[in-house]
Amino acid sequence: MNKYLGNKSALALFLLPALLLYSVILIYPVLQTVVRSFYDWDGLSTAAFSGFANYRELFNDPLLSTSLKNGLIFALVLAVFQIGLGTVLALVCANPRTRGRKLLKTAYFIPVVLSVTVVCQLWIAMYDPTNGLVNKLFGLLNIPYRQNWLSSPTQSIIAIAFVNAWQFMGYQFSLLYAGVKAVPEDYFEAATIDGCGKWRAHWHVTLPLMRETYKFCFTIAITSGIGAFVQMLIMTNGGPGTTNYTMTFMIYRYAFMESNYGYACAVSVLLVLISLVATVVINKVFDRGQNA
Amino acid sequence: MSPKTFRSIGHFLLQIPLWLYFVVSIYPLFWMISYSLKNNDEIFVTNPFGLPTHFRFENYVNAWTQFNIPRYFWNSFVVSIISTLFILLLALMFAFAVARMQWRFRSAVRTYMLVGMFMPLQVIMIPLALLVRDFHLTNTYGALIIPYIAIGLPFSTMVFYGFLVSIPREIEEAACIDGASIYRLFLGVILPLALPAIATIAIFQFLNNWNEFTLAYILISDENMKTLPLGLLFFQGSYSTDWGAMGAVMTIASLPMVLVYLLLSDQVERAMTVGSAVKG
Numbered sequence: 404m405n406k407y408l409g410n411k412s413a414l415a416l417f418l419l420p421a422l423l424l425y426s427v428i429l430i431y432p433v434l435q436t437v438v439r440s441f442y443d444w445d446g447l448s449t450a451a452f453s454g455f456a457n458y459r460e461l462f463n464d465p466l467l468s469t470s471l472k473n474g475l476i477f478a479l480v481l482a483v484f485q486i487g488l489g490t491v492l493a494l495v496c497a498n499p500r501t502r503g504r505k506l507l508k509t510a511y512f513i514p515v516v517l518s519v520t521v522v523c524q525l526w527i528a529m530y531d532p533t534n535g536l537v538n539k540l541f542g543l544l545n546i547p548y549r550q551n552w553l554s555s556p557t558q559s560i561i562a563i564a565f566v567n568a569w570q571f572m573g574y575q576f577s578l579l580y581a582g583v584k585a586v587p588e589d590y591f592e593a594a595t596i597d598g599c600g601k602w603r604a605h606w607h608v609t610l611p612l613m614r615e616t617y618k619f620c621f622t623i624a625i626t627s628g629i630g631a632f633v634q635m636l637i638m639t640n641g642g643p644g645t646t647n648y649t650m651t652f653m654i655y656r657y658a659f660m661e662s663n664y665g666y667a668c669a670v671s672v673l674l675v676l677i678s679l680v681a682t683v684v685i686n687k688v689f690d691r692g693q694n695a
Numbered sequence: 696m697s698p699k700t701f702r703s704i705g706h707f708l709l710q711i712p713l714w715l716y717f718v719v720s721i722y723p724l725f726w727m728i729s730y731s732l733k734n735n736d737e738i739f740v741t742n743p744f745g746l747p748t749h750f751r752f753e754n755y756v757n758a759w760t761q762f763n764i765p766r767y768f769w770n771s772f773v774v775s776i777i778s779t780l781f782i783l784l785l786a787l788m789f790a791f792a793v794a795r796m797q798w799r800f801r802s803a804v805r806t807y808m809l810v811g812m813f814m815p816l817q818v819i820m821i822p823l824a825l826l827v828r829d830f831h832l833t834n835t836y837g838a839l840i841i842p843y844i845a846i847g848l849p850f851s852t853m854v855f856y857g858f859l860v861s862i863p864r865e866i867e868e869a870a871c872i873d874g875a876s877i878y879r880l881f882l883g884v885i886l887p888l889a890l891p892a893i894a895t896i897a898i899f900q901f902l903n904n905w906n907e908f909t910l911a912y913i914l915i916s917d918e919n920m921k922t923l924p925l926g927l928l929f930f931q932g933s934y935s936t937d938w939g940a941m942g943a944v945m946t947i948a949s950l951p952m953v954l955v956y957l958l959l960s961d962q963v964e965r966a967m968t969v970g971s972a973v974k975g
Contacts, residue, residue: 409798432818511716577967
């Protein structure tokens with residue numbers, strides 16, 4: 404039997420194509436990025452080793468603080484909107500007495516399958532200062548809050564983050580909904596019989612049992628906030644000026660527009676490190692809650 | 696009022712946010728479809744919110760004939776189908792070798808493959824672009840298909856692995872006694888058993904590849920090679936005077952995916968959220 408399942412040529416045939424492609428296209432480039440981040444390199448001529456010069460320069464780059472701040476705002480909008488509102492919607496929707504659950508879930512999920520370009524173009528049209536739906540709606544409701552959404556240096560990042568939050572709400576909602584459903588109903592009932600109000604019962608029973616779901620939801624929200632790119636690119640091209648830069652936007656600009664590859668690699672490495680730290684912190688936070 | 700009616704009124708009120716968000720989620724799309732059938736005057740002045748009074752299908756004819764939409768569709772289709780098929784095949788073979796076959800380093804190799812799942816795409820962007828350039832693949836289907844396959848592998852192999860290890864061990868004994876070769880075991884026994892997992896991964900990868908933007912943006916510049924998300928990027932500028940046609944372009948681009956989702960909603964949702972079970 405062991406000989407049968409240890410067939411060397413079959414093993415090679417099954418393993419090698421995936422392993423080779425994975426190593427050449429994914430792992431080797433990761434190593435390249437790390438190594439190149441220590442070089443001064445324009446992508447064509449010979450690279451010159453420069454030690455930590457790229458990193459030193461990076462920490463003095465005003466675009467880095469802009470990018471970090473925007474990444475944080477982006478992540479915050481995603482977390483509050485998708486996870487905060489998503490939790491409330493999931494709790495109400497999971498109540499067996501709620502009607503039209505199938506319809507609601509379908510409607511929430513449709514934006515997820517759309518192309519990000521279509522969604523961004525649609526929201527550019529909706530944010531249009533004179534003809535857009537958003538301003539027209541404020542006008543209709545007589546609320547004096549009309550604005551030039553995408554050209555405001557302070558608000559446009561929130562407006563853009565909202566587009567991402569809107570599109571992927573259905574995704575986070577599905578995860579949260581599944582999380583709520585996975586909590587045994589007896590637990591919740593026991594708490595209400597013990598005199599807990601419904602919301603208190605959810606707060607003390609349902610939500611703590613959804614730890615794994617939240618771990619995943621927050622990881623997705625935070626890392627996609629830090630690495631945001633497409634929405635900035637399509638909706639304002641990083642502008643007005645450089646106010647909407649994110650770290651991925653920096654990588655794109657330094658590598659593909661300014662041919663400063665070594666420096667762009669340093670930004671990539673920092674981005675990965677920050678994502679990694681964020682993931683570890685999220686895990687720690689949710690695991691500590693478990694022991695308390 | 697009895698406590699019971701009080702409770703049902705309470706629950707009715709609780710459902711209001713659900714339906715409000717229903718409108719927030721759906722109305723922008725309804726708005727897009729309805730303005731794809733209007734002219735500028737109707738969109739801007741006479742009737743911005745409601746259904747079109749007169750259905751201007753000529754917007755669709757204009758959009759389809761004047762612009763490269765059929766080409767973008769074809770490119771997206773070719774790239775998504777080929778990369779999805781290869782992901783399925785390579786990932787299933789790899790998962791079979793790691794989950795069912797007997798050899799020494801299988802857990803090390805599995806861990807090695809697992810690393811890729813946590814790698815942000817941004818970290819490989821630059822070397823990958825240079826790699827594609829050096830292999831003279833820029834502006835070919837290969838520039839997208841090869842990276843898409845590689846990127847799809849870690850996650851797919853993990854899902855297949857999880858599925859394959861749960862199949863009872865006796866399967867191989869039976870196949871061995873029957874004299875089936877290991878290839879026959881893979882194709883004739885394992886592959887049919889794995890069909891549910893294959894369907895899930897197929898949907899997941901097809902959707903991912905169909906909508907992928909960042910790599911396509913970096914690797915493709917030739918108008919004739921652009922995929923749908925990339926091709927649509929420049930419509931805003933060229934259509935700024937004709938919103939109706941722009942709405943038509945966007946509606947055409949969205950329709951296939953929305954239809955697929957409406958037909959297979961449960962499978963699509965399961966496919967898209969399967970990641971939480973594996974990564975979490």
